[in-house]
Amino acid sequence: MIVGLPKEIKNNENRVALTPGGVAELVKHGHTVYVQATAGEGSGFTDAEYTSAGGTILPTIEEVYNIAEMIVKVKEPIESEYKLVKPNQLLFTYFHFASHKPLTEAMVASKAICLAYETVEKKDRSLPLLVPMSEVAGRMAIQKGANYLEKPLGGRGILLGGVAGVNPAKVLVLGGGIVGTEAAKMAAGLGADVTIMDISLPRLRYLSDILPANVKTVMSTTYNIREAAKNADLIIGAVLIPGAKAPALITREMLKDLKPGAVLVDVAVDQGGCIETCKPTTHENPTFVIDGVIHYCVANMPGAVPYTSTLALTNATLPYVVKLANKGWGDACREDEELRKGLNVINGQIVYKSVADAFNMSYSPVENHL
Ligand SMILES: NC(=O)C1=CN([C@@H]2O[C@H](COP(=O)(O)OP(=O)(O)OC[C@H]3O[C@@H](n4cnc5c(N)ncnc54)[C@H](O)[C@@H]3O)[C@@H](O)[C@H]2O)C=CC1
Ligand SMILES: CC(=O)C(=O)O
Numbered sequence: 001m002i003v004g005l006p007k008e009i010k011n012n013e014n015r016v017a018l019t020p021g022g023v024a025e026l027v028k029h030g031h032t033v034y035v036q037a038t039a040g041e042g043s044g045f046t047d048a049e050y051t052s053a054g055g056t057i058l059p060t061i062e063e064v065y066n067i068a069e070m071i072v073k074v075k076e077p078i079e080s081e082y083k084l085v086k087p088n089q090l091l092f093t094y095f096h097f098a099s100h101k102p103l104t105e106a107m108v109a110s111k112a113i114c115l116a117y118e119t120v121e122k123k124d125r126s127l128p129l130l131v132p133m134s135e136v137a138g139r140m141a142i143q144k145g146a147n148y149l150e151k152p153l154g155g156r157g158i159l160l161g162g163v164a165g166v167n168p169a170k171v172l173v174l175g176g177g178i179v180g181t182e183a184a185k186m187a188a189g190l191g192a193d194v195t196i197m198d199i200s201l202p203r204l205r206y207l208s209d210i211l212p213a214n215v216k217t218v219m220s221t222t223y224n225i226r227e228a229a230k231n232a233d234l235i236i237g238a239v240l241i242p243g244a245k246a247p248a249l250i251t252r253e254m255l256k257d258l259k260p261g262a263v264l265v266d267v268a269v270d271q272g273g274c275i276e277t278c279k280p281t282t283h284e285n286p287t288f289v290i291d292g293v294i295h296y297c298v299a300n301m302p303g304a305v306p307y308t309s310t311l312a313l314t315n316a317t318l319p320y321v322v323k324l325a326n327k328g329w330g331d332a333c334r335e336d337e338e339l340r341k342g343l344n345v346i347n348g349q350i351v352y353k354s355v356a357d358a359f360n361m362s363y364s365p366v367e368n369h370l
């Protein structure tokens, strides 16, 4: 198969979807890989390394999209890329469709095959291609939150861990999945007073077992969220309903009861956010303030730490990339239920129910296309 590796063009997105090692693996299986010039630069990989791994460098993004049967990316195509996507071309990347109608409409119109990293799902319901980036973003959320709590950046001026004789900051984590667990661990490690909420009692039991004593587990209900939010210095949004738009757990109306200078980090922003006032921001301009509360809503947080994120992401994606290249998307998805769950758009039809539901668009079960 002819595989294309474009350079990411989202704001401050420094990751790349294949390392030179990944290219070598595809070449070993008989595939041809075209790499856009400087695609790996942000992650520390030179064009020469891709060439010696067996890849061919192309100067422009247009040439890469034009020649490739499968495009392997990190982030969803942005507007300038929509016109480059071809009918029957396979795109394997994060899409987060349910939070972005224009992207959904553009990919439907393109008649391409969109296989989304974030909905590839194992039998145990875990999301193997989301996990590594959620680990990164969960850990980063506390670094960012601690930073924006500093007075010169507009925050309350409280140190997460406090010091001897002074109370630590209160951190509220909404959602106890991968992002939430990593955030709670980091905040606890810094000595904060942490509360983590989830709607799953078995998950809360597990978290209560593994997390240290300065993390309390609490059932996620509107009442409990409202009470905990009033006292929180830092709130992390980390809920997910796979493929669907996130529920608004912190509403516009709750903001007036929050502490002035409190910080909200809505990691779930890529699925629309679980804080009603959240809208996507960029690494260049990451925050905005409403009612005296700082909002940090960067939709590609791991893009800022590409030396960690590119390796973590490609460790997880490469086996699936090789399988798709070896078998083609049809056979690969027929045989492999995990990959089949990743199919969101096929040839002009939405085949993932919660994406269709998010926009009241028509839905066509994936089985009709395999
Ligand atoms: N902004 C960024 O750069 C990044 C964003 N993300 C996003 O972070 C979000 C979370 O991802 P993961 O932790 O991997 O998901 P996950 O599936 O591991 O965890 C989500 C948790 O939310 C819980 N949940 C669902 N509804 C809830 C409610 N009403 N109240 C409390 N908990 C609720 C679920 O029970 C589950 O435990 C996703 O939207 C993901 O795309 C992930 C990585 C990077
Ligand atoms: C998961 C995701 O959206 C990211 O890593 O940017």
Ligand SMILES: [Mg+2]
Binding pocket: 270, 299, 300, 301
């Ligand atoms: Mg994202």
